[in-house]
Amino acid sequence: MKKDKFDEIMSAIKMTxxxxxxxxxxxxINSLMEDDTVSVNYIGNLMTKDMSLSAKILKIVNSPxxxxxxxxxxxxxxxxxxxxNTLKSIIITSSVFDLMKDIMKGLWEHSLFCGLTAxxxxxxxxxxxxxxxxxLVFSAGLLHDIGxxxxxxxxxxxxxxxxxxxxxxxxxxxxxxxxxxxxxxxxVGYYLTKSWNYPASIYIPIRFHHDFMxxxxxxxxxxxxxxxxxxxxxxxxKPYFSSNYxxxxxxVNLSDILTKSLGIGFSGSIYVDEIKNExxxxxxxxxxxxxxxxxEIYYFKDELTxxx
Ligand SMILES: [Fe+2]
Ligand SMILES: [Fe+2]
Numbered sequence: 001m002k003k004d005k006f007d008e009i010m011s012a013i014k015m016t017x018x019x020x021x022x023x024x025x026x027x028x029i030n031s032l033m034e035d036d037t038v039s040v041n042y043i044g045n046l047m048t049k050d051m052s053l054s055a056k057i058l059k060i061v062n063s064p065x066x067x068x069x070x071x072x073x074x075x076x077x078x079x080x081x082x083x084x085n086t087l088k089s090i091i092i093t094s095s096v097f098d099l100m101k102d103i104m105k106g107l108w109e110h111s112l113f114c115g116l117t118a119x120x121x122x123x124x125x126x127x128x129x130x131x132x133x134x135x136l137v138f139s140a141g142l143l144h145d146i147g148x149x150x151x152x153x154x155x156x157x158x159x160x161x162x163x164x165x166x167x168x169x170x171x172x173x174x175x176x177x178x179x180x181x182x183x184x185x186x187x188v189g190y191y192l193t194k195s196w197n198y199p200a201s202i203y204i205p206i207r208f209h210h211d212f213m214x215x216x217x218x219x220x221x222x223x224x225x226x227x228x229x230x231x232x233x234x235x236x237x238k239p240y241f242s243s244n245y246x247x248x249x250x251x252v253n254l255s256d257i258l259t260k261s262l263g264i265g266f267s268g269s270i271y272v273d274e275i276k277n278e279x280x281x282x283x284x285x286x287x288x289x290x291x292x293x294x295x296e297i298y299y300f301k302d303e304l305t306x307x308x
Contacts, residue, residue, distance in 0.1 A: 008154065044079050056094055057082065064300050065116040089115070089139035092196075093146065104152055106266030107145060113264045115142030117255035117297055124293070125251075125283060132247060133201065140205040140252050143198075145267055147188030147206075148173075151181070166269035173268035174210040186210050204245040205252040212253045215246055216278055250279045258290075262298055 054075055061078040062071055072078050079087060093111055118141030122132040152159040158180050166176035177184055190207035208215040215221055221244065253276075259265065260272045280286065 044076055053091065053094055057090060060090065065120050083135055086135045086138055089142045093142050107148065110259055110265030110267040111142050111145055113259040114144060114255045117258055118251045121251050121255060121293060136201045137248055137251055140202045140248060141255050143189065143193055144206050144209045144252050144256060145185060146192060147185030148268065150188050150192065151185055163268055170271055171269065172271045172273050201245055201248055205249040208249045209252045209256060212249055212276060212279065215244055215249055246282060250282050254279055258294060258297060264301055
């Protein structure tokens with residue numbers, strides 16, 4: 001696939017309703033995303049039409065990643081506890097991914113675990129000092145590979161070539177993708193989530209989840225993405241975002257690698273990138289921390305493998 005496909009992909013993003021048989025719920029996402037004050041009740045009404053989505057929400061809120069002391073059976077309470085940003089992300093991801101079961105088995109599971117792991121890592125880091133918005137990091141992790149869906153639907157032949165090439169050359173998906181496409185799933189995901197009016201704390205980690213070093217080394221790079229970086233925000237009432245969202249991006253990158261390493265779900269290739277020292281440094285974590293996280297996620301794995 002060559003350059004002219006870039007425009008095609010971009011127009012596919014602008015017309016997400018061109019994705020075949022998207023459920024009714026997803027048609028409402030655009031207006032949903034534009035309204036910051038959208039009520040939990042409104043989302044609740046949307047969800048009562050979709051029982052499998054409601055079951056997923058309850059499963060997620062009851063997962064050990066959230067650690068609520070009592071089991072939650074009441075959907076309305078679950079909605080309040082999760083908050084609207086997280087809910088929107090779950091609705092989008094699960095609605096779209098449900099359609100993808102046959103095209104890419106395991107991507108929903110990969111994405112969900114990446115989101116939950118990201119949230120979990122943020123929570124552990126926050127134990128020392130409250131820094132990272134855990135819900136936003138969860139959404140970034142959940143949506144990080146959403147660009148693959150657009151590519152898989154609109155350009156199925158290219159998508160199949162990437163999967164095949166990754167397997168033949170024993171490469172990670174994004175390496176094989178570079179050889180087939182002129183646009184990456186990370187870029188597609190960035191444009192998509194930006195067009196849904198998600199904040200930069202979500203779309204920047206999505207854009208750079210395979211290009212961490214590019215973000216890390218280049219302080220000014222987010223200027224190209226029309227992002228105003230809110231570094232070192234001392235006002236406790238406002239969420240903290242690291243400079244260039246480099247911490248949030250590091251967490252998504254690490255969660256992606258851990259999820260793949262543990263063989264949870266499938267995201268296009270069984271091969272895994274290595275964890276960069278810079279990621280460990282910027283998150284101020286060591287091997288013991290990683291070991292602990294891996295043990296805990298592995299333990300949680302069985303609690304959540306119910307979605308397909
Ligand atoms: Fe990815
Ligand atoms: Fe991924």
